[in-house]
Amino acid sequence: MRPVSQTPTEATDYAVLSTAYAALLAGTALSARRRPPIPATEVPALAAATFTLSKLIVHEKVETWIRQPFVEERPGGKRRPRGRRLRYAVGELLTCTRCTGAWTALALVGLRLHAPATARTVNTVLASSAGNDFLHAGFTWVCARATTQEREAKHGNGTPQPADVAPARAA
Numbered sequence: 001m002r003p004v005s006q007t008p009t010e011a012t013d014y015a016v017l018s019t020a021y022a023a024l025l026a027g028t029a030l031s032a033r034r035r036p037p038i039p040a041t042e043v044p045a046l047a048a049a050t051f052t053l054s055k056l057i058v059h060e061k062v063e064t065w066i067r068q069p070f071v072e073e074r075p076g077g078k079r080r081p082r083g084r085r086l087r088y089a090v091g092e093l094l095t096c097t098r099c100t101g102a103w104t105a106l107a108l109v110g111l112r113l114h115a116p117a118t119a120r121t122v123n124t125v126l127a128s129s130a131g132n133d134f135l136h137a138g139f140t141w142v143c144a145r146a147t148t149q150e151r152e153a154k155h156g157n158g159t160p161q162p163a164d165v166a167p168a169r170a171a
Contacts (some may be wrong), residue, residue: 010086029108031113048127052129053107057094058097067091
């Protein structure tokens with residue numbers, strides 16, 4: 001992350017974002033005072049849902065419409081913030097899964113506090129999607145490992161050889 005002096009922003013642009021987040025967090029915390037706490041057993045699903053939602057917003061093509069006013073999408077998947085000042089700062093936020101994750105966590109927790117049944121459905125769908133991502137990543141790793149072992153066994157010396165077989169791809 002480049003320092004503010006190397007971006008077309010001012011410290012006040014980030015202060016606006018921080019203040020907005022703090023106000024939403026404070027509002028959520030105040031409104032939660034008279035509500036039952038979120039059970040600890042739901043936190044893993046909330047975390048997985050947060051992961052999926054932030055990944056969806058920051059990386060997936062289907063959510064380009066959200067990023068487009070703030071992020072320039074370049075060939076090869078490279079992205080950079082557009083414009084200057086607050087627009088640029090929001091663009092930075094929308095290119096960072098960790099940064100967007102803080103905002104999505106706040107939104108999902110707020111939804112859980114104010115519409116528990118709806119939130120459980122939303123969080124279950126998003127958490128299931130996270131599980132799907134992890135399973136696909138694991139399957140891809142297992143297939144790549146099996147292909148590597150097959151090549152090593154075929155060539156008998158354990159030395160990596162040029163690809164004899166195209167690696168398996170996750171469906």
